[in-house]
Amino acid sequence: MVNMNANVSGISNNMKAIWESRPVQPGINPDSSGMPKVGGSDDKKADFANAVKSYVSKVDGLQQTSNMSIKDLLSGKNADITSVVSEVAKADISFKLLVGVRNKLIEAYKQTMNMPL
Numbered sequence: 001m002v003n004m005n006a007n008v009s010g011i012s013n014n015m016k017a018i019w020e021s022r023p024v025q026p027g028i029n030p031d032s033s034g035m036p037k038v039g040g041s042d043d044k045k046a047d048f049a050n051a052v053k054s055y056v057s058k059v060d061g062l063q064q065t066s067n068m069s070i071k072d073l074l075s076g077k078n079a080d081i082t083s084v085v086s087e088v089a090k091a092d093i094s095f096k097l098l099v100g101v102r103n104k105l106i107e108a109y110k111q112t113m114n115m116p117l
Contacts, residue, residue: 059094066091 069087072078 055098059091059098062087062091062094 066087069078069084073081073084078084
């Protein structure tokens with residue numbers, strides 16, 4: 001698995017430096033610069049929730065397919081072991097990706113909660 005922490009922190013430090021060094025024009029509220037608002041709109045929250053539900057259901061489907069292919073192999077219905085290994089590998093990779101995304105979301109949430117106001 002690739003450790004992206006060094007790359008992500010480097011990008012976030014660069015973005016922070018760019019954000020802090022931007023000029024503030026007179027008569028423009030610095031907080032209304034087009035940056036996303038905390039909390040967001042309800043439709044964006046619903047879109048994110050739907051995307052998460054969709055991906056979780058896809059991962060669950062891959063897990064179920066993997067389990068069925070293993071059962072078919074053990075019962076003798078399927079003699080092709082390469083297809084079973086392929087299904088198990090797909091399910092494993094998708095689950096690892098899901099766990100990685102979850103961990104990044106939790107880390108981002110913790111960092112957001114620790115930000116000073």
